[in-house]
Amino acid sequence: MKFFTKKRVVLFLLFIFPLICFLILSTGENNFKKLPVLTENIIDVSEIDASKSVQFKGNVTIVCFLGNDINSIKSGLFNLNEKIYKKFTDYKQFQIIGVYPKGKEEEVQKLKKDIGAFTDMQKWRFISSSKAEIEVFYSSFEFNEPLINLSTTKAFLIDKDVNLRGRLNDEGTGNKLYGYNMNSVSVLNGKLKDDVKVLYYEYYAAFKERNKNKADRKEVGL
Template sequence: MKFISKKRIVLFLLFIFPLLFYLVLSSGINNFAKLPIVTKNITDIALIDSSKKVQFKNNISVVCFLGDDISNIKGGVFNLNQKIYKPFYGFKNFQVIAIYPKDKEAEVQQLKKEVGAFTNMVKWKFVASSEEEIIALYESFNINESLHNLQATKAFIVDKEVNLRGRTDDKDQKDGLLFGYDMNSVAILKDKMKDDVKVLLAEYRLALKKNDADRQI
């Protein structure tokens, strides 16, 4: 009897336990609240980046549009840096992309210097482009708000599959749809955007665990 019991224990550890673990893991992944897609298949920034070094594909990106008046958006950029960039820049494939008109290079260099005074800028990506390309990229987000002087006061979340992520049940929006996060509001960045980036990171982390579990079975 002792031999049979030990044999059953060994069989359980080798075969049954991994199966049960996989089922629990799969259940957790399927029931996990994912960050909604609000616009599918937006334009990848790789199409307008002349350096050919920046892309949305396979990255978790926070995107902002600096526009013609860099001084006007500087406060929002500092907020974004403190509340979103610094907590997450250590995560693999995370990046913050700032898009600006080509003739604003000098102002953007100054901005980078100021933001970088107390920040590791390794995951900040600054992309210069033409007015037409900036507008075309923004319009692919399919948002019912226009750029003002190529500038948006909101930052956006783009996933690895180049979809725009946001909220479909936001209590502060009439239709519940939240496409972007006001960079001038520390509360929105801290209470909404930070939480949503966490959800997206967790979503990909759980998907990776599921893939690892699939390979082990």
């Protein structure tokens, strides 16, 4: 049994085994559950952004509502930055958007400075809007938990087609999961992070399927 040396076992566990798992997953059809769409065609954030510099369309977005008392949710935003933003900042078309009411620019600048002390803020976006626009925008999510002072501790996951994603049967409650509690590290680590990965895998699988179809059409001369 000289073949099974310690070095070879380590190499197998580090390189060969993960590759086999990946190939099994990537070649199978419907081996994963797609992340449910909870609300279709919500209002794109570009509709309330006066500068029109930010949009949901074509991006995987996490959006949060900062409200009039930004300090009250700052700890949740730091959690979101540490547990989610830093994990996905290298992913394509990924962004986090903070929506806040006009007149809170000074507080937002301080928040950006605090978060940016140890973070590349390139994919953090902040937009201001009126109270009425923020409320209408939020209502398009069709989430029955109201904003408090234009703020919520929940972060919301929006796909590239401007649909709200989440869970139909949330573990522990049995209810739909529209938003992810930023104050809970376990929710961010165990639910939001996993759901973002599932969403990206959806796009990866769709990309592979499109390429396969193109190759098939070439083979038959179409």
